[in-house]
Amino acid sequence: MCALDTEIWPLPNADILQLAFEVPRTTESLLPRAMHPAIPPYATIWVTRYPESPVGPFILAQLRLMARAGAHPRGLVLGAVASTEEAAAALRERWGLPAVSGKVTFTRRHDRIMATAVRDGLTVLECELVDPEAISGSDVQYIHSVALANAPLDGKTGPLLVQVDSRYTIKKAERGRPRVNILLPEPWGAGPLRPGHPIAATVTTCDTDLPRIRFVMNVETPVVRGTRRIRESREE
Amino acid sequence: MKFGLFYELSVPRPWTRESERTVYMNALEQVRLADELGFDQVWAVEHHFLEEYSHCPAPELFLTACAMITKRMRVGHGIVICVPEFNHPIKIAERTAVLDILSGGRLEVGTGRSATWTELGGFRANPDTTKKSWDEFVRCLPKMWTQETYAYDGEFWSMPERTIVPKVYQRPHPPLWVAVTTPGTELDAAERGLGSLGLTFGQFAEQEKRIAEYRRRIRNCEPVGAFVNDQVSTVNFLYCHEDDTTARNTGRRMADTFNYLASQLISAREAFPSRSYQSLGLLPQLRRQATGPDASEQAGEGLAFGGPQRVLHALKRWEAVGVDRVNFLLNAIEVIPQADVLASLRLFAKEVMPAFADDKPASGAVSS
Numbered sequence: 207m208c209a210l211d212t213e214i215w216p217l218p219n220a221d222i223l224q225l226a227f228e229v230p231r232t233t234e235s236l237l238p239r240a241m242h243p244a245i246p247p248y249a250t251i252w253v254t255r256y257p258e259s260p261v262g263p264f265i266l267a268q269l270r271l272m273a274r275a276g277a278h279p280r281g282l283v284l285g286a287v288a289s290t291e292e293a294a295a296a297l298r299e300r301w302g303l304p305a306v307s308g309k310v311t312f313t314r315r316h317d318r319i320m321a322t323a324v325r326d327g328l329t330v331l332e333c334e335l336v337d338p339e340a341i342s343g344s345d346v347q348y349i350h351s352v353a354l355a356n357a358p359l360d361g362k363t364g365p366l367l368v369q370v371d372s373r374y375t376i377k378k379a380e381r382g383r384p385r386v387n388i389l390l391p392e393p394w395g396a397g398p399l400r401p402g403h404p405i406a407a408t409v410t411t412c413d414t415d416l417p418r419i420r421f422v423m424n425v426e427t428p429v430v431r432g433t434r435r436i437r438e439s440r441e442e
Numbered sequence: 443m444k445f446g447l448f449y450e451l452s453v454p455r456p457w458t459r460e461s462e463r464t465v466y467m468n469a470l471e472q473v474r475l476a477d478e479l480g481f482d483q484v485w486a487v488e489h490h491f492l493e494e495y496s497h498c499p500a501p502e503l504f505l506t507a508c509a510m511i512t513k514r515m516r517v518g519h520g521i522v523i524c525v526p527e528f529n530h531p532i533k534i535a536e537r538t539a540v541l542d543i544l545s546g547g548r549l550e551v552g553t554g555r556s557a558t559w560t561e562l563g564g565f566r567a568n569p570d571t572t573k574k575s576w577d578e579f580v581r582c583l584p585k586m587w588t589q590e591t592y593a594y595d596g597e598f599w600s601m602p603e604r605t606i607v608p609k610v611y612q613r614p615h616p617p618l619w620v621a622v623t624t625p626g627t628e629l630d631a632a633e634r635g636l637g638s639l640g641l642t643f644g645q646f647a648e649q650e651k652r653i654a655e656y657r658r659r660i661r662n663c664e665p666v667g668a669f670v671n672d673q674v675s676t677v678n679f680l681y682c683h684e685d686d687t688t689a690r691n692t693g694r695r696m697a698d699t700f701n702y703l704a705s706q707l708i709s710a711r712e713a714f715p716s717r718s719y720q721s722l723g724l725l726p727q728l729r730r731q732a733t734g735p736d737a738s739e740q741a742g743e744g745l746a747f748g749g750p751q752r753v754l755h756a757l758k759r760w761e762a763v764g765v766d767r768v769n770f771l772l773n774a775i776e777v778i779p780q781a782d783v784l785a786s787l788r789l790f791a792k793e794v795m796p797a798f799a800d801d802k803p804a805s806g807a808v809s810s
Binding site for chain 2: 226228242243244245246248272274276277278279341342344345346347349379381403405406408
């Protein structure tokens, strides 16, 4: 990242597929010291189809290890694959997301929603939500992300945790069973992570955004002491 | 107003052979002293897998020990989880009856359904159905305690006709309560004639509104048991010290520690979107109180830490909004030395409790 003053990106009519599943205790080694593992540890796969964005339509697949920053639930983005080079570059530069480009698909069938990610000819993700049933959008709670990035602060560039606290106005929501057929941990920077006990999968259609950056956190210091507020509002 | 103790039994890491035993033994020493000082009740949670936050998966055993070392304090399940993967209803009826006998009729039975994925997922329970199974269990329990024989065929469990023994010692049966963490559950309690066992720490105006609605609804309830338990209990922290600043700093440290530990767990709503867990629930509330917008001086509203006059004032406010009982958490992962906890109890009993004395012991059957 070259700056922490990126502008907000409105992202209307996005489709978000989220799969949650428990993961082994050994994934605690993936967390920076500033964060605390959730009890029990779990991860989410997020595949989002953005039909409109400042860089045109794209699909983004992310793997997040769910954790705590102080008392707050947060998802540490371990890896991300964007379907266009331009989107991947913007996500890296503006929000510190560890995005690379690849082929990402998001497919809806009557009884399932499927997603894949392919990098350098290798399928690194194949997952699906099975048997979707309508639920209330108010039942879905999305946890904010944090990305580990080299970012400038106080005239120096170094590793920081960058909070990405998007907003969601959910228009439609469904829940189903999560199924992960392929998840290669290494390409996602997720060494010991293996999908364990499935929790739930949701798919929503919503208006969302990528916000201005409000908070960054020191990687080594507990967030209560190591958080810096960059600006008051995510819009200002 | 009646006062009691409330135990999560939180155990700090690193866990040694003795650390869990120390927490349990400290708690029993506190209970013994509280009985002597005139506290009315002791409650213990049922939690599973909640590392550090609560190492109390078998409250009936802890409460049996409490009953054996006390003379007058009532002993309460706060709560027993009414989800079939956790507890079979026959076992609940049997265990509680034995505890009621051993305690000489001092049992109170709180009911609930768990609010964490940590627990629900661990038992592979379906979060969608916990409220339904709770509703089924609480309607069965009084009949299992009181009928000569019992048979049942329901959605979550069934049994052919049998005689469930032993029967409870209290007549008609122990008071029943519901754990109330999310707004609206107090109305579930009221409609069934059950006591409202509040497990949130919180603010007068909100609680007053909810208590008023509970009182209004329970007047027209259809009780699931043999009597209406029209009582409102709430939970609070307690640290009382002659020096108000010392007390507030120590109490704040305990509350922050407790809330921080709670926030590391996974609430049901966080991981598993469900109509059954629509509102924030206890854990997100505690998280907000730890570091969110509620983590201000105002968030300390009504918390019982301070000098005796401050604690007295807070509890009088709770009394004024309609609370019948207050149960106190005394510690969190032993951040307060045991000697200080005991001193706090003694000071509270000497300087604060007399202002609430009415000489009547706590009882469940207050209206019928």
